[in-house]
Amino acid sequence: MVHSMTAFARHEQATAHGTLSWELRSVNHRYLEPHLRLPEAFRDLEGAVREALRQGLSRGKVECTLRFAEETAGKPLQVDSERARQLINAAEQVAALIQQPAPLNPLEVLAWPGVLVADSADPQALNSAALKLFDQALGELKAGRAREGAELAKLLNDRLDSILDEVAALRELVPQMLAGQRAKIETRFAEMQAELDPQRLEQELVLLAQKSDVAEELDRLSTHVSEVRRVLKADGAAGRRLDFLMQELNREANTLGSKAFDPRSTQAAVNLKVLIEQMREQVQNIE
Numbered sequence: 001m002v003h004s005m006t007a008f009a010r011h012e013q014a015t016a017h018g019t020l021s022w023e024l025r026s027v028n029h030r031y032l033e034p035h036l037r038l039p040e041a042f043r044d045l046e047g048a049v050r051e052a053l054r055q056g057l058s059r060g061k062v063e064c065t066l067r068f069a070e071e072t073a074g075k076p077l078q079v080d081s082e083r084a085r086q087l088i089n090a091a092e093q094v095a096a097l098i099q100q101p102a103p104l105n106p107l108e109v110l111a112w113p114g115v116l117v118a119d120s121a122d123p124q125a126l127n128s129a130a131l132k133l134f135d136q137a138l139g140e141l142k143a144g145r146a147r148e149g150a151e152l153a154k155l156l157n158d159r160l161d162s163i164l165d166e167v168a169a170l171r172e173l174v175p176q177m178l179a180g181q182r183a184k185i186e187t188r189f190a191e192m193q194a195e196l197d198p199q200r201l202e203q204e205l206v207l208l209a210q211k212s213d214v215a216e217e218l219d220r221l222s223t224h225v226s227e228v229r230r231v232l233k234a235d236g237a238a239g240r241r242l243d244f245l246m247q248e249l250n251r252e253a254n255t256l257g258s259k260a261f262d263p264r265s266t267q268a269a270v271n272l273k274v275l276i277e278q279m280r281e282q283v284q285n286i287e
Helices: 040-056 081-095 106-111 123-191 198-211 215-233 239-259 263-283
Strands: 007-015 018-027 032-037 060-070 077-079 116-118
Touching: 007 123, 018 123, 032 040, 040 060, 040 123, 060 123, 081 106, 123 215, 123 263, 215 239, 239 263
Parallel strands: 032 060
Antiparallel strands: 007 018, 018 060, 077 116
16 A cells, blocks of 8 residues: 655644644655754654654655643742843943943843743653654654555556556557558559569568567556556555656657557557656655
8 A cells, every 4th residue: 555745744732731732744755854843842852753753654754843832820930040140240241331221120130031930840741742742643644644645546546547448459459550551552552653562562561560569568568557556555665666667657658659650559659658647746746
């Protein structure tokens, strides 16, 4: 079963010390590339989060954002006296450089970051809760990638059916197209009023048949279609393998186009290239 690389997940949990929320966004990328945005108090989680991503995902650019809205209502406030003293000393030094300095407002000192602090939460308990919440968000992200992957597989299988239809139709047309070419050659000889040498005519038709023999290309297209379907059903990352198979399918379609000697075979080659390009674009989304 294939997975998409595009998904979004968000999980939120209220704790005694505030509300934790994770947002995970993943988009296409050749490799696994995590980007973490963590509050300073949760920096210790970075290693565990990266390892969880490595274990759970194979490819994709994944943005992981943790937010923490601390609950301060009802908690006793504490003043960091040492930090306040340092701030006041610094303010007095600046005031000495001013002729008429304004008096220092105690509320402005309290408003300075780090001077007024609430009762601190247990950092280990918060880290544990944040990591557990991340596992839930990652599970939701993987489920979203799986759902979208199933839709992508359905789209690819529809295109594969169309490719097989084109291959089958072209197989049936080849004898008709060769017969048409034989008739054209015979008509040309008749118009030129040239003596028709049956042996020479057969030689020309044999050369034409050899140059326009597309049986091998049609067989390879059918084989590649079977391989794509096998990869779509297999477990694990499939994007790189599918991308390679798209190149091989396109190679066979190009060869068909170069061997085309009839507008119908030319159109079949164009139709195949359109279908393969549509598949290639979808494959870029697969993990």
